[in-house]
Amino acid sequence: MPRSPTIFNEPRMRAMMEREGLDLVIVRGVENSKYVSEFFHNGGNLGYRPFCAFYFRDPAKKPAFVVPAVDLHLAMTQTWIEDVRAYAMAEFFTDLEVHFYDDFFGAASAILQERGVKGMRVGTEGENLTSGFRQKLDTLLEGNELRDISFEMELVRMVKTPEEIRRLKRATEITVKAHESFRAAIKPGNSDEDLHKAASIRILQEGATAVNFINIAAGAANSFAAHAPFPRGYVMQRGDFVKVDMGAQVLGYSADFVRSYFVGGASERQQEIWKRLNEVQVELGLWLRPGVTGGEIFERGYSHISRYLNNFPREFVGHGIGLGSHEQPRMNRVNRTVLEPDTVVCIEYSYYHDGVRHHTEDTFLVTDKGVEHWTANCPRDLIVAA
Structure with missing residues (x-):
């Protein structure tokens, strides 16, 4: 059953995106990904195991959340985001009979294609991302204007729900x-x-x-x-x-x-x-x-x-x-x-x-x-x- 966020300050996020002219925000940092998704995961501090939320300013483009396969079922029960996808990590199959992408970037690429992400202004955590992840993400987002919104996310989170x-x-x-x-x-x-x-x-x-x-x-x-x-x-x-x-x-x-x-x-x-x-x-x-x-x-x-x-x-x-x-x-x-x-x-x-x-x-x-x-x-x- 769909639910509304209680931790994630969605109006404040939308106001920030309006102010900065952002069409999409992608967050992978441990605190930001927990905040936006409301899934308090363990393991996001592991560089090879990203948890990543995609949030669009256009309400017609639904948010998405990508997690390791081993955490998929729990994530689905705890996040307010309806579109949760998994990539093969720690386990190749679980109790859920759903498609697992080969890796994180396979899942991310599918989300971007389905949402028509091209020519957009996209906010990411920039220098706060690991260099390898950032390089791959930048390549995946070619054709879009990228903006480091690490500080802006701090301001979103400053005011508490x-x-x-x-x-x-x-x-x-x-x-x-x-x-x-x-x-x-x-x-x-x-x-x-x-x-x-x-x-x-x-x-x-x-x-x-x-x-x-x-x-x-x-x-x-x-x-x-x-x-x-x-x-x-x-x-x-x-x-x-x-x-x-x-x-x-x-x-x-x-x-x-x-x-x-x-x-x-x-x-x-x-x-x-x-x-x-x-x-x-x-x-x-x-x-x-x-x-x-x-x-x-x-x-x-x-x-x-x-x-x-x-x-x-x-x-x-x-x-x-x-x-x-x-x-x-x-x-x-x-x-x-x-x-x-x-x-x-x-x-x-x-x-x-x-x-x-x-x-x-x-x-x-x-x-x-x-x-x-x-x-x-x-x-x-x-x-x-x-």
């Missing part, structure tokens, strides 16, 4: 709860493996569909690290610095926020740094509004923190979040992307002092009625009692 917001908010709520278990496990004698286990178990108990990432810094060996992906068996002691950057995932959408701690006590200077990072971060997040640019957000946030901390190291102070962990608007000095309603953003600040990297990150939903602070209830206490 209600279903995307629901998934992101739920992932964030679960991660806040996992922080409770993480903090409770911070004590002398416990290891960073204990911390990782406590957070992972809580994430799954609260109903997440996956643990997307848990980066823990603990002890002098990696207290400076921005992203320490694996626990190393370090046993915590009084006075240690502990930081966690974590995100639960709900149906393909992940949270992303950070808290930092000291076990038993911290110097006055460490406490002052933490206080300033958090007050500036929250002020900036609640100041957000539609119409400001990523660059304007950066300038406000940078000038504010620079009143208190010298040589602030960050090149950006925040980013959008969605299917990707870092999406538009990226809040650096040169970004002119305009913030729009229904954008979910993370504001983050960090600062190095005395061998540790203080880091705090919070999540906000920007609407036309104001800002929702999704991580407001996650405590900011720097010191955990030993």
